[in-house]
Amino acid sequence: MTFELLRLLHQALFGALAASGFGVLFNFGWRELPWCAASGALALATRMLGLDAGWTVEAASFTAAAAVGCAGRVLRARLGIANTALAVSGCIPMVPGSFAAQAIFGLFELTSLHLDDPGKVSDDNHGIHATCDLYDRCDWGWPVDGHTHFPEPSFMTNSGAKFWSRTDPVL
Amino acid sequence: METGARAGIVHEDSSLVAHGLGADHVDVRSGYASLDITVARGANTVTRMTEVGAHGVTYVLGHAIRNFARQISRCGPTASEALEELTRLKRDTPHHAPWLVAFAVGIACASFGRLLGIDWPAFMPVAGAIGQTVRQRMLHWGANVFVDAAAVAFLSSSLGGLGARWAGSTTISLAMVASVLLLVPGVPALNAQSDIMEGHPTLGAARAVCVIVFLTFIAVGILLARAVLGVRP
Numbered sequence: 001m002t003f004e005l006l007r008l009l010h011q012a013l014f015g016a017l018a019a020s021g022f023g024v025l026f027n028f029g030w031r032e033l034p035w036c037a038a039s040g041a042l043a044l045a046t047r048m049l050g051l052d053a054g055w056t057v058e059a060a061s062f063t064a065a066a067a068v069g070c071a072g073r074v075l076r077a078r079l080g081i082a083n084t085a086l087a088v089s090g091c092i093p094m095v096p097g098s099f100a101a102q103a104i105f106g107l108f109e110l111t112s113l114h115l116d117d118p119g120k121v122s123d124d125n126h127g128i129h130a131t132c133d134l135y136d137r138c139d140w141g142w143p144v145d146g147h148t149h150f151p152e153p154s155f156m157t158n159s160g161a162k163f164w165s166r167t168d169p170v171l
Numbered sequence: 172m173e174t175g176a177r178a179g180i181v182h183e184d185s186s187l188v189a190h191g192l193g194a195d196h197v198d199v200r201s202g203y204a205s206l207d208i209t210v211a212r213g214a215n216t217v218t219r220m221t222e223v224g225a226h227g228v229t230y231v232l233g234h235a236i237r238n239f240a241r242q243i244s245r246c247g248p249t250a251s252e253a254l255e256e257l258t259r260l261k262r263d264t265p266h267h268a269p270w271l272v273a274f275a276v277g278i279a280c281a282s283f284g285r286l287l288g289i290d291w292p293a294f295m296p297v298a299g300a301i302g303q304t305v306r307q308r309m310l311h312w313g314a315n316v317f318v319d320a321a322a323v324a325f326l327s328s329s330l331g332g333l334g335a336r337w338a339g340s341t342t343i344s345l346a347m348v349a350s351v352l353l354l355v356p357g358v359p360a361l362n363a364q365s366d367i368m369e370g371h372p373t374l375g376a377a378r379a380v381c382v383i384v385f386l387t388f389i390a391v392g393i394l395l396a397r398a399v400l401g402v403r404p
Binding site: 010015020025026032088 | 229275
């Protein structure tokens, strides 16, 4: 319980620091910066609670953004038209920049696949997994008869066991 | 647009200003690089197009312009008075000192890193701060924003990686990513979604494409830094 509370405080603290740091970058005034920090802390704490409850990251982030937006609306009389901008500043730490970067790394790796050396790619392919999350964290198939084989997404087979193949041997 | 406002805000404030100055009807079309506005009064109509400058995020100026638009709609000053006041707002709006911005961005990047899971030795605000300083300098010199992003990503992630390695961190790769999070175009990404959802798909799509290209250049910078430092993902 104490550990969970510390983790919650950790997320709230660093969410507040990230949001207020970017508040300075976005030229928020000194009066608004504490509200930026509060907004970031609320967003990250809410998201962590959601994730701990077993929600997906999307559901938890959505709930956190909704919480920050609602808090801004409740405090509208005090914050004025700044409430929307403050809600945005709180949501900025939840923008999945790291995930997006990993997805782009995956795209770069896709363009440098060495089909004749599958072992080399399998060492590098964690970025591909980020790009291909649609494939339900798939494992990649390798050339058979000169063709590249990919696992069929589970939404197509429900089992994920069958393979479909591309006739184009080069990606 | 140049203060980081979404299309809905631009349309609302344009309408407030035009009605406050005596127009009966206002139509606005917002693009990524230009704004078109048609103002009608009685049988007279005029259409103008104006260029949009560099897209940035300046909350204080945006807030001041929104307040002034409301003031115009209530008090109805003359067009020349309104123009004079808008020019003054743009000229006199205060900005935080560059060293403070660099310090705050460094702290923010390191905090992002903690949220991503870096260990304490990799908590290096210096990398982000130096990256922000170089970014400001390069933009001041007129560098292309995408080239600037790649160069700053390379520099910041290299510094973050070297610092983390020197400090004995076990999360060097994450520290390198965290050091460049100052570059992630969070506000444009949120604006792109808002614009599309609020019925401005052209502008929203343009913003989204710019975000993707920007992220691609950031990724190039990080990949180069990883190759130079020999860091495995």
